[in-house]
Amino acid sequence: METRELRYFVAVAEELHFGRAARRLGIAQPPLSRAIRQLERRLGVTLLERDSRSVALTAAGSVLLREGRAALDAVDAADRRTRRAGQAVNGGPGLVLATKAGASSELLPKLLDAYAAEPDAVPVEVLLCGIGEQERLLRDGRADVALLHLPFDSTTGLDTEELVTEQQVAVLPAGHPLARRPHLLMAEVETLSGLPMPRWPRADGSYPEGLGPEVRDHAQLFQLIALGRTAVVLPESVRTLLLADLAAVPVPDAPAVTTVIAWPPHSRSRPLAALIRTATRL
Amino acid sequence: METRELRYFVAVAEELHFGRAARRLGIAQPPLSRAIRQLERRLGVTLLERDSRSVALTAAGSVLLREGRAALDAVDAADRRTRRAGQAVNGGPGLVLATKAGASSELLPKLLDAYAAEPDAVPVEVLLCGIGEQERLLRDGRADVALLHLPFDSTTGLDTEELVTEQQVAVLPAGHPLARRPHLLMAEVETLSGLPMPRWPRADGSYPEGLGPEVRDHAQLFQLIALGRTAVVLPESVRTLLLADLAAVPVPDAPAVTTVIAWPPHSRSRPLAALIRTATRL
């Protein structure tokens, strides 16, 4: 199976429409139809059920969609990491670390400083990304290592080491009546009238239903809190970057958050191993 | 990057010889040389340092070897799993479970029986494999799920659930002087004169240096123990399949062995999820 065939199939399986898929792929529709037929013939399996008005995935087709995406990610990762390894001879970034913008604001500088002090340290590029993006960045090779936050992020398919565990705090507008309380319970935060919890994007980029504003990163979030539109429960390390007009109140019954350093299982280069070692010793 | 190019590169990188690699791939040498050059040109990276007498990997080349193998495994897995999904409409194996031959001899039948009693259970094929083979079988799609034994097997890159933890016992010839002791210590087992510990193959198939016999599976092993050539420390569940002329003595200070059920992270089909659920409830 060639990656071209896989890309074609994934496009059709996602669009469920040969014309649109062909446009997305930058080719005409007939070669695409032919390529899918050939793929089906070679696999000896029907992937798509098509009558002349609609296209639907068979059971085998959805298996190939899932597995094919993973395979294409792996190929893309090989491509990107090889390119980087080739250019790194001079001073290109030796490692790319992905982390949610605004998270781990205490840990990250400590980690970078400690690693930079190591012998044989290579340059580290920090890739600030949106919520839940880290897994994909690691899998398709745009990042080598990431900081994740349990229990929010999924670590399936990644190797991890635990770094720190911290309690959570509620972040409120400074003037809010509850902002002067010594602590709050989850139930109180969730039912704050007029301050619905914000909605984060899911893995596929869509947002869950709800009242709160849709947010992508912490900058957005803090501004919305300052404007009195929402409130949120976050790990206590966010305190270091709170704006003056925000208040943080401990929430003892919120689940503890564990920060882990994560990397794709098979790619443990020497610089990566050194970075992980440094992180676990902090 | 096409999988053909990756297969070509991996072959050359493994052989470090264009002629041999071409023979292995079933093509002539010139097209192979050209394909590698094209790949290098497209990536903008030198992968192989070649003078007319020898071929060596560059740093970027070894990155591509590692990442490329993973990518090819993922593509192979997509191929195999799709084929199986397509043929499973009638009664082909719905799930393939890999386990070390001779291990988990108590757990496995219980698991299979319990799963078969579930509604919607699909046929399960059991693939008995050698030591350390499970990871590769899972990654390239020949198996869907495996039983691994910590701390011996690596679970990097796999999702797992713990099933049982057991102590280990020393397996000795029945007539051995230590066979009647109520328990032994690791130090005693390791220094049994004339009974060196057997050597298991490493991930790459090679054997570590040492005195003991090279073994691949439990059948070999038990026969060698009965012959008085070796002794070994294994999880206590091996007792159920010990030959009459072997004795098992508890070794309290040997590390406990945890059996886990493992599967590739992205492929959690409905039958697989049911099997995992059944396993964790045993």
Added chain:
DNA sequence: GCGGGCGATACCCGACGGGTATCGATCCGG
């Protein structure tokens, strides 16, 4: 110095990927 091994180059051919034109089926609006 010469033969042999090895990768690179030159050149040819056939297969296959991609494009355009068109068909056949189905749905929809009038």
Added chain:
DNA sequence: CCGGATCGATACCCGTCGGGTATCGCCCGC
């Protein structure tokens, strides 16, 4: 109920590219 629109399949052509053979250039060892 009919005509147009939509969509996948088919037919056919062309250019590219993957693969083969022949040969070269280089370097080693005898």
